[in-house]
Amino acid sequence: MSRHSIAAYSAADRIARYDADMDLMHPNRHTMVRVALDFLPFAADDVFTAVDLGCGSGFFTAHFLERFPRARAIAIDGATGMIELARTRLGELASRVDFRVADFRSLSAAIPGQGIAQAVFSSYALHHLTADEKGSVASQARQLLTPGSWFLNADLIVAPSPAIEQRIQALRVEGILRRADGRDPRFADAASVRRFLDELEAEDKDQPLTVEQDMRIIRDSGFTNAAILWLEHREAVVAARR
Numbered sequence: 091m092s093r094h095s096i097a098a099y100s101a102a103d104r105i106a107r108y109d110a111d112m113d114l115m116h117p118n119r120h121t122m123v124r125v126a127l128d129f130l131p132f133a134a135d136d137v138f139t140a141v142d143l144g145c146g147s148g149f150f151t152a153h154f155l156e157r158f159p160r161a162r163a164i165a166i167d168g169a170t171g172m173i174e175l176a177r178t179r180l181g182e183l184a185s186r187v188d189f190r191v192a193d194f195r196s197l198s199a200a201i202p203g204q205g206i207a208q209a210v211f212s213s214y215a216l217h218h219l220t221a222d223e224k225g226s227v228a229s230q231a232r233q234l235l236t237p238g239s240w241f242l243n244a245d246l247i248v249a250p251s252p253a254i255e256q257r258i259q260a261l262r263v264e265g266i267l268r269r270a271d272g273r274d275p276r277f278a279d280a281a282s283v284r285r286f287l288d289e290l291e292a293e294d295k296d297q298p299l300t301v302e303q304d305m306r307i308i309r310d311s312g313f314t315n316a317a318i319l320w321l322e323h324r325e326a327v328v329a330a331r332r
Contacts, residue, residue, distance in 0.1 A: 108146065108147050108172070108175065109149070109179075112147075112149070112214070114266060114274075114277075117265075117269065118322060119149065119214065119244070121320070122244035122325060122327050123149065123213060123244060124153075125244075125327045126211060126213075126242040126319070126327050127157050129242065129319055129329055130158075130209055130242075132158060132161075134157070134158060134160075135159070135160055136161065137160045137161065138162075138208040138209070139161065139162050139163070139164065139208060139209075140154055140161060140162075140163050140164075140208065140209035140210065141165075141166070141201065141207045141209070141210045141231070141234060142154070142164070142165045142166065142211055143166055143210065143211070143231065144166065144167055144212055144214075145165035145166060145172070145176050146167060146175075146176065147176055147179055148165065148175070148177070148180050148187075149179075150211060150212075150213045150244070151163050151165050151176065151180065151183075151187060152180055152183060154211070155180070155186055155187070156183070162187070162188070163186065163188070164187070164188045164190065164201060164207070165187050165188070165189050165190070166190045166192050166201070167191065167192075167194075168191065168193045168194070169191075170191050173189050173190075173191050176189065177189060194215075194227060195219070195226065195227060197227055197234070198230045203234075204234065205233075205235065205236045207235055207236070207239065208235070208236055208239045209239060209240055209241075209242065210231040210235060210239075210241045210242070211241070211242040211243070212243050212245065213243075213244040213245065214245060214246065216245050217245050217246040217247075217297060217298040217299075218294060218295060218297065219297065220297055221303065221307060224304075224307050225307045225310060228241070228311035229312060232311055232313060235332035237332055238331065239331070239332045240329055240330070240332070241313060241331075241332070242327065242329050243304075243308075243327070244326075244327045245298070245325070245328075246296070246325060247298050247299065247321075248298045248299065248324065249300070249324070250300045250302065258323045259324075262287070262323070262324065263283045263284055266287075267279070267283055270283075301318060301326050301328070304326070304328060305318070305328065309330075313330035313331060314330070315329075315330065315331040316328065316330035316331075317329055317330075
């Protein structure tokens with residue numbers, strides 16, 4: 091992640107079409123958030139706190155607050171525009187959210203203290219980090235958690251084999267074309283989809299790792315019982331225990 095990446099998510103046109111584009115390019119995100127929330131060992135009426143790293147438009151936070159109506163969240167994002175979009179999306183639910191505009195690479199500065207949360211989650215955010223940055227964020231997230239609590243990451247990955255990655259990318263383009271169904275001029279054909287994705291990933295400084303590399307980083311950060319809860323093609327949900 092860089093200041094350039096944060097600025098990209100502050101652009102007005104990017105903010106306006108963010109959720110529609112996410113559903114077009116990442117339809118599995120609904121399943122991924124459900125898998126993550128199903129895993130959390132809380133009853134609907136439990137009172138606890140979760141932290142959303144890179145909350146974006148508030149998609150994950152909204153589902154979390156709906157699932158656990160007595161819980162609270164701390165939502166962090168580096169882009170002020172995305173925080174405002176999240177606040178709008180959440181409506182009345184926003185009263186249970188502490189929004190913080192901050193670079194989550196400096197998580198301990200954004201949320202001082204230790205053992206203040208019972209869950210830390212993130213979706214489609216950590217792949218913007220280098221491996222070293224991801225390890226640092228995971229270590230800082232661990233410090234925020236009470237013993238026995240959980241870290242959950244729903245994010246992008248790359249295949250360990252170039253041949254597999256090439257086939258997954260072809261399926262990715264085909265899926266976007268099918269869902270766009272000619273309604274979006276940015277996705278008129280396979281070549282335009284591929285060009286859009288390449289330019290987007292360059293702009294966002296995407297740096298996804300293999301799931302094996304991600305798991306190693308999480309374990310090296312001090313988490314235990316790390317496991318893959320769900321995986322399809324280039325997306326995965328990972329859980330790890332403090």
